[in-house]
Amino acid sequence: MLVGGAPDIPGATILDKMNHLNHVDPSLRLFLTREPRAQVVHTANLLLPPSRPDADASFIVLQPDRAHPMSGSNCICVVTALLETGRVQMTEPETVVRLDTAAGLIVARARCEKGRCMSVSLDNVPAFVHALDVALDTPNWGRIIGDIAFGGVFYAQIDVDQVGLRIVPEEARALAEAGTEIKSLLADQIRVEHPEIPSLNEIAYVMFRDYQPDGSVTTCTTLKPGRVDRSPCGTGSSANLAILHARGQAKTGDKRISRSIIGGEFTAEILGETTVAGRPAVLPRITGQGYVFGRQQLRLDRDDPFAQGFALSDTWGPQVSEL
Secondary structure, three states, X not given: OEOOOOOOOOOOOHHHHHHHHHHOOOHHHHHHHOEOXXXXXXXXXXXXXXOOOOOOEEEEEEOOOOEEOOOHHHHHHHHHHHHHOOOOOOOOOEEEEEEEEOOEEEEEEEEEEOOEEEEEEEEOOOEEEEEEEEEEEEOOOEEEEEEEEEOOOEEEEEEHHHHOOOOOHHHHXXXXXXXXXXXXXXXXXXXXXOOOOOOOOOEEEXXXXXXXXXXXXXXXXXXXXXXXXXOOOHHHHHHHHHHHHHOOXXXXXXXXXXXXXXXXXXEEEEEEEEXXXXXXXXXXXXXXXXXXXXXXXXXXXXXXXXXXXXXXHHHHOOOHHHO
């Protein structure tokens, strides 16, 4: 989490600032998320003053491909860092932290004990289905079927057996390459747009899923240019709740465990129902835990030839040239 020293980002709202980083000046994002200061697996959360009076803080998710409006795992990390570093006063046994994001207001409830943040529950923005059982033609797997849903960003969620893979660590490279290829195909074949936030108009991630007999789901979110999410993915878990609700497989009060490729777990709960511009939607709560493991100071030298970083396909994957 970048807590100080960033240049001023133009824009009246956090959404405006995110769009500036994506469409006008990506230099800060590139400085923070590319080699030699970072690697393809790194995400930087840009901490900003909130643009709305009912929020305690604000952040933008900076990833190697672009700035994103929301991430559940990153939100949990931000809340943990804010509380454990004293930037937001901790109150035991629970501290409520309100975060201004480009996707909307997130209300986080942190369970606190002896100066530690033991878990964070996020009341996420409404999650809704864009379309179920969408057919996608692919050169490698033929026609595959997926669901498109919004959980803070748009997801395409696909049963992993359609690409002949398993969600296990030894197949992470193949999953990453399959997901980034499918994402490119989706961009050509599927159009999305949030009905209330028109600039949120792309399928950000492809999430492979594997539903388990006990009702839990093993997930693998793939991220451009070619990596997999290590977390169970809070926004993806929210989108999954919307899909299950739309299919009549989950209702208000139901909880599901989302499990990542490395075994991390989030609890995803449907708090209630609502609508987004007339579309049925659910109110998701995502619960997980983050950890503060260190502090770092970065320096930008005006003569640094790699001020905006670099990325090589040996580690960054097959679509690095599209960044």
